[in-house]
Amino acid sequence: MLDISNNSVKNDIELSQFKSYQIILKCQVKQAPIYVMLGCFVVLLIGLFLPxxxxxxxxxxxxxxQPEQHPQAIQSVISGRIEEWFVREGDFVNQGDTILHISEVKAEYFDPNLIANTTEQLEAKNQSRTSYDSKIEALKKQYRALDEGLALKRQQTLQKLVQERNKSSMDSIDLEVFRNNLAIAVNQYSRTKELYDKGLKTLSELQEKQYKKQEAEAKVSVQQNKWINQQNTVGILTIELLAIEQEYTDKLAKSQSDLQSAISAKMENEATIAKLKSTISNYSMRQQYYYLTAPQSGYVTKILRKGIGETIKEGSDIAIIVPDNYxxxxxxxxxxxxxxxxxxxxxxxxxxxxxxxxxxxxxxxxxxxxxxxxxxxxxxxxxxxxxxxxxxxxxxxxxxxxxxxxxxxxxxxxxxxxxxxxxxxxxxxxxGFPPDFYQSGVDKEEVKLKAPIKSIK
The missing domain is CATH 2.40.30.170 (Efflux pump adaptor protein, beta barrel domain)
Known part of the structure; x- marks a missing residue:
């Protein structure tokens, strides 16, 4: 039946007469499915090479x-109390539209006339600045007057001192003259006395010479006292000149000190004026923050602070706005x-x-x-x-x-x-390899080997 023997029975027996052989022929496999499977295999093989x-x-x-296109929170720059809402969730707002009105919660800003009162303080300080300018100018004039007075007084005293020194010099000359006259009178008296003792001169002549000697001695004494008094006057004028220098130095120092004090007070006043200007500017800017506005156009998607009378802190989120264009x-x-x-x-x-x-x-x-x-x-x-x-x-x-x-x-x-x-x-x-595990078309760079460096002997 396996048809593997060299002695076949096909020539001797008619196989078609057997029923079992006819059943086997009916069960013979058809060729169409094989071709279908072969075609699918070819298609699959071709598909494996598709890109x-x-x-x-x-x-x-x-x-x-863009950072400005992200949903952003609307925040309050200052602390405040919610007074009125102007939007609802889902409303579209343009840039600059008012969203919320708040009022003050800090005691130092409760004054309704805060800016007006601070402006009055500024005006008063401006007026005091004018007064300081006048005071400084007056002190400068006073200092110049004292300086000129010192120069004038010094010159006047120096002139007197020169005069007194000249008088002292003249008195000194006169004193020398009187001393010379005294020496002559003494000499004449001595010679007359010798002659009187010898009987050559009379007593009246001797008394006359004695009178002249006494008169010369008196003149010398008077002139010497006059010269001494003149020397004392020169000394007094010298001391007076030093006193004038000291007196005016103190006055000038005090005037300079008052001038510097006035300038310092003016600088403090200028600092106060600048501080008041900054304070008024801060108050004005703070009042602008009582109304919160939309930073850009968009939709108010969520309100985080609700109600009236609720207190909010500076920097806290109040609402979320989403830009309409992004x-x-x-x-x-x-x-x-x-x-x-x-x-x-x-x-x-x-x-x-x-x-x-x-x-x-x-x-x-x-x-x-x-x-x-x-x-x-x-x-x-x-x-x-x-x-x-x-x-x-x-x-x-x-x-x-x-x-x-x-x-x-x-x-x-x-x-x-x-x-x-x-x-x-x-x-x-x-x-399980990642994509592009192997890279094709990449040329490896040739590594150039350098010649070894010869050792230096």
Whole structure:
């Protein structure tokens, strides 16, 4: 039956007469399925060589790139008490529209005429500045007058001193003359007395000579006293000159001290005026903060402080405003293992929540309902979740992203890498290798070996 013997029975027996042989012929396998399987195998083999776009799949959400386009909180610069609201949640406001009115809660600002009263203080200080200017000018004039008086008094005393010294000199000359006359009188008296003793002169002549001698002695005594008095007058004038110098030095020092005190008081007054001006400016600016305005146009999405009469602190959040005009971007996070494969400028395909799409990650050109994007930024530091943040912006040349898209919407991103055959991608997936594990077409740089440096003997 196996037809493996050299002695076949086909020539001796008619097999078609047997019923079992006829049943076996009916069960013979058909050739069509074999061709179908062979065709599928060929198609599958050809498909393994089709191009496949490697990609990194990740999730993220819609955001904006510009800092001023993010949702922001409206804050109060000063502490206050809520008096009146001018908006409701969901209202659209233009830049500069009033949102809230608050009143003061600090005691130093309760005065309703605070600016007017402070302005009066400033005017008073300005008037006192004029008084200080007049006082300073008067003190300067006083100082100049004292200085001129000192010079005049010094010159006057010096003139008197010169006169008295001249008189003293004249008295000294006269004294010498009288002393000479006295010497002559004494000499004449002595000779007359000798002659009188010899009887050659009379007593009257002797008495006359004695009278002249006594008269000369008196004149010498008088002249000597006069010269001494004149010397004393010169000494008194010298002392008086020193006293004048001391007196006017004290007066000038006191005048200079008063002048410096007036200048110092004026400087303090100027500082007070500047401080009051700054205070008035601060009060005016503070009153402008009683009305909180919208920093930019947008929608008031959430009010954090509610009610009337509630107290708020400076820097506290009051409401959230979302800009009405913003440039969208997508924020996704990647594992550190995928980060070296991406560069700024790589393409990406995006599927937004709420927009149906058919995504074929390996053949992005065959996907429908997806939107194109370009990587514009990759963080240089890792985030708190252990991944790196990547920003994706719309491609300018491609169709725009949906207008109904809002910040915070969920997104599924496919970051496109190199194109490889399907068999390579299957092999990479089975082995768990990252994309672009092997880089082709990279020429290794030849390492040039330098000749060894000869040792210096």
């Amino acid at each position: 496949w776009t490697q990609n990194i799949s990740t999730k993220g959400y819609v955001t904006t790139r 440039d969208l971007a997508v924020e996704v996070y990647l594992k550190p293992n995928d980060l070296p494969l991406l560069h700024v400028g790589n393409s990406a395909r995006l599927r937004f929540d709420g927009w149906p799409a058919i995504v074929i990650s390996g053949w992005p050109q065959s996907s429908t309902g997806v939107f194109n994007g370009t990587i514009v930024a990759i963080d240089q530091y890792i985030s708190d979740n252990g991944h790196y943040r990547v920003l994706i912006s719309p491609e300018v040349a491609d169709r725009p992203w949906p207008e109904q898209l809002r910040v915070g919407a969920g997104t599924e991103a496919f970051l496109l890498l190199n194109k490889v055959p399907v068999w390579y991608e299957l092999w990479r997936q089975l082995n």
